[in-house]
Amino acid sequence: MTRRRPVRRRSRRPGRRQQQRDVQLLAFAVVTAAGIGLVVMVVNWLLAHWWVLVVVLVLAGLAGAGWLYSRRQSARWEAVRAQGLRYGLPQLDALHHTRFEDAIRDLMQRDGCRDARRVGGRGDLGADVKATDPYGRRWVIQCKHRRNGAQGSPVGTPDLQVLNGTARQVHGADVAVIVTNGRVTGPAVTFAKQQRLHVVDRQTLAVWASGSRPLWELLRAVPPPRRPTSLS
Structure with missing residues (x-):
């Protein structure tokens, strides 16, 4: 093998x-x-x-x-x-409506509202500017800009009804304000007084924007401060 x-x-x-x-x-x-x-x-x-x-x-x-x-x-x-921020009515009239909201925010910041911000836009539910003043009060502001100023369409009761329906219930406002560079109808002013809303019309806006006094010194029946401050 x-x-x-x-x-x-x-x-x-x-x-x-x-x-x-x-x-x-x-x-x-x-x-x-x-x-x-x-x-x-x-x-x-x-x-x-x-x-x-x-x-x-x-x-x-x-x-x-x-x-x-x-x-x-x-x-x-x-x-x-x-602190030195000033606006004249011709300046405000010439602004785009979003820049008008920016101007209102800047004026609130000038008055000492450090957290003032613009929130206007789609779905804003009637609030264009929100701010907290040095006294702790929460401000909710709706802005109505009129390109033609006093010659534009007036702010009416329906505009204030929107603010009245959302400012306190939705946004938690202590002070609900509508600001316009135009006119406000008589019924709208009456409705605002009844519902404790504040109206800043063209004349009040001119004093506020061109001066140095804070807005709460120009409005009547503003709620009392929430907290004591060095300003009180």
């Missing part, structure tokens, strides 16, 4: 995936070693040239101080601008 020759087993070569992993590990090790070496070199250089680090820290401190000073100056100039 003839003997069978022993079968030689072929050695398995590493697959492509294993080779790729080995290459990636090698590359990672090289990059890590290079990074550590670079960090060590930088640290040693800084230790030998410590004065460079001191200069960098001083410059960074000066830059930070300059940035803070610039911010404070900007805030001061903004406060001065707000």
Whole structure:
């Protein structure tokens, strides 16, 4: 009988995936070693040239101080601008209705309502500007801009009915106001008095926008302050 020759087993070569992993590990090790070496070199250089680090820290401190000073100056100039804010009726008449709402918001901020913001737009439910005065009272303002000023269509009772239906119930207003650069009908004024709404017509708006008195000093029967302040 003839003997069978022993079968030689072929050695398995590493697959492509294993080779790729080995290459990636090698590359990672090289990059890590290079990074550590670079960090060590930088640290040693800084230790030998410590004065460079001191200069960098001083410059960074000066830059930070300059940035803070610039911010404070900007805030001061903004406060001065707000305190001196004035509008004439011709300016207000020429505004787009959204810019008119912005102007009313700015006037409320001038009067000390730091959180005054414009909220007018679709689905505003009768509120164009909201603000909290220094006495803690919540103001909800509806703006009615008339491009033709006193010659435009007057604000009527239906406009006030919308404000009356949402200002307190929906927006939680203490003071509900409608502001217009136009006219207001007699029945609308009567309805406002009955429902404890406040009307800022063209004449009142002219005094408020061109002067320096806050709006609550120009309106009658404004609710008492919610909290005592340094102004009271």
